[in-house]
Amino acid sequence: MFESLAHEARIAARSLMDAAAGTLDPTLRLGVTGLSRAGKTVFLTALVQALTRGGRLPAFRAYAEGRIASAALAPQPDDAVPRFEVESHLAALTGPDRRWPEGTRRISELRVVVDFESRSGFLSRQKPGRRLTLDIVDYPGEWLLDLALLSQDFRTWSRKTLAASEGRTRAPIAAAWRAHLATLDPSAPEDEMAARTAAELFRAYLIAGRSERVALSTLPPGRFLMPGDLDGSPALTFAPLDVPAEGDAPAGSLWAMMERRYESYLAHVVKPFFRDHFARLDRQIVLVDALAALNAGPEAVADLETALTDVLSAFRHGRNSWITSLFRPKVDRLLFAATKADHLHHTSHDRLEAILRRLVGRAIERAEFGGAAVDVVALAAVRATREASARQGREELPVIVGVPEKGESSNGQIFDGEEEIAVFPGDLPADPEVALRADGYRGRAQSEDGGDLRFIKFRPPRLAPERGVVHLPHIRLDRTMEFLIGDALI
Ligand SMILES: Nc1nc2c(ncn2[C@@H]2O[C@H](COP(=O)(O)OP(=O)(O)OP(=O)(O)O)[C@@H](O)[C@H]2O)c(=O)[nH]1
Ligand SMILES: [Mg+2]
Structure with missing residues (x-):
């Protein structure tokens, strides 16, 4: 309690400082929320590149109207956090090997300062220069799942995790851990070896659940999957136990020991992460790789829905009054983006948006009830494909063309990472409910022509610099920027 009061005071002090710096020159903290592999790092790289180097951005009005004087990287506000290495991510994407950036293993931060002319000043030619400071944070998506733990005690978490592991997809991969668990008596005296074996087997289960084939989303604790600087630390030597619905843990028992470690994980790992990086957000974009889940089947989709709902309940969304905006601002603009939309033909983008809208409906x-502005968009931060049409018999089929990554396969063909191919990506169902049903999307798509309509991973696009600058192609990145920060650039 005391800790959280002190924290509120710190946030308030910071907000006051920001306010004192002039409401004319706002600082916005953009929260990028997304489970692992959702596309956060790629999005942030493309966003920073577009802000600082421009590109084809007709829907980003301040830029399209020529009112952005300059946008540059600036020293970040928190010295203790590493810098978001936008240059190396960009070099990976646009270098000779055209690689996607590596999965993120630690937190990083970046500040972009945009000098612009307000629309009124611009029109009246007075040109009063104004400044927007934008702070962004990148982190491993696995850590986000932990936010859902903040509202669960050890018993609740244990029981939920156990129940979930009985699902059709999970049961086989959870078998080894469950077999060991069955040998443990929670009330027996504490036992370090037993705790360690349980933690290892539990972790192996979580890792198996993340494989592409299964694509499960709700697998906290996140540091079991991506330990960061906690690798090998005793802070991660715990696992759920089959504890009774009532009663307390006997002193000195295995149960008491696991409970203590779970609580300390929440206090020393999860809370500081949330407090330092998410408690004070002004704008939020939630990136969702709905296609990966659709691809893995209805259980993965249902899982994604649960994970997003759990995670999002940790945030505060709504319209700010002057008090909240000073003391504890709420997220007043919230955008849900279905990423990697370049895996579909644009004729399916509306359907993808509809599915995402359904997934995050609650x-x-x-957020809308609280007065926040909310929107949904099908986005490709970096577009790796182009569209074409192919003739099959009498029919013209809409296809997408790109270079699959080396080792990807389709219909028994394995790609070499160089050859360009055209694929018919399949249609998403018009009714989002169908995508969520057990016989849902995949069953249908596969049966239509007997082919394998799994989404293929493409390499980043081949690009030629224009006057020394590479502009990354995208789908609706400009619309995304306009929604998230356009109102601060008026
Ligand atoms: N075609 C396409 N693929 C994308 C796009 N964005 C991301 N990807 C793919 O998705 C993968 C994951 O993207 P990242 O940006 O690294 O995801 P992340 O959310 O940062 O993931 P973590 O760091 O693991 O939490 C990339 O390696 C690409 O294969 C996009 O706009 N288009
Ligand atoms: Mg990342």
Whole structure:
């Protein structure tokens, strides 16, 4: 309690400082929320590149109207956090090997300062220069799952995790851990070896659940999957136990020991992460790789829905009054983006948006009720494909063309990472409910021509610099920027 009061005071002090710096020159903290592999690092790289180097951005009005004087990287506000290495991510994407950036293993931060002319000044030619400071944070998506733990005690978490592991997809991969668990008596005296074996087997289960084939989303604790600087630390030597619905842990028992470690994980790992990076956000974009889940089947989709709902309930969304904006600002603009939309033909983008809207329906309702502006978009931060049409018999089929990554396969063909191919990506169902049903999307798509319509991973696009600058192609990145920060650039 005391800790959280002190924290509120710190946030308030910071907000006051920001306010004193002039409401004319706002600082916005953009929260990028997304489970692992959702596309956060790629999005942030493309966003920073577009802000600082421009590109084809007709829907980003301040830029399209020529009112952005300059946008540059600036020293970040928190010295203790590493810098988001936008240059090396960009070099990976646009270098000779055209690689996607590596999965993120630690937190990083970056500040972009945009000098612009306000629309009124611009029109009246007075040109009063104004400045927007934008702070962004990148982190491993696995850590986000932990936010859902903040509202669960050890018993609740244990029981939920156990129940979930009985699902059709999970049961086989959880078998080894469950077999060991069955040999443990929670009330027996504490036993370090037993705790360690349980933690290892539990972790192996979580890792198996993340494989592409299964693509499960709700697998906290996140540091079991991506330990960061906690690798090998005793802070991660715990696992759920089959504890009774009532009663307390006997002193000195295995149960008491696991409970203590779970609580300390929340206090020393999860809370500081949330407090330092998410408690004070002004704008939020939630990136969702809905296609990966659709691809893995209805259980993965249902899982994604649960994970997003759990995670989003940790945030505060709504319209700010002057008090909240000073003391504890709420997220007043919230955008849900279905990423990697370049895996589909544009004729399916509306359907992808509809599916995402359905997946995060509860969070949208809550945020809109609080007065926040909410939107949904099908986005490709970096577009790796182009569209074409192919003739099959008498039919013209809409296809996408790109270079699959080396080792990707389709219909028994394995790609070499160089050859360009055209694929018919399949249609998403018009009714989002169909995508969520057990016989849902995949069953249908596969049966239509007997082919394998799994989404293929493409390499980043081949690009030629224009006057020394590479502009990354995208789908609706400009619309995304306009929604998230356009109102601060008026
Ligand atoms: N075609 C396409 N693929 C994308 C796009 N964005 C991301 N990807 C793919 O998705 C993968 C993951 O993207 P990242 O940006 O690294 O995801 P992340 O959310 O930062 O993931 P973590 O760091 O693991 O939490 C990339 O390696 C690409 O294969 C996009 O706009 N288009
Ligand atoms: Mg990342």
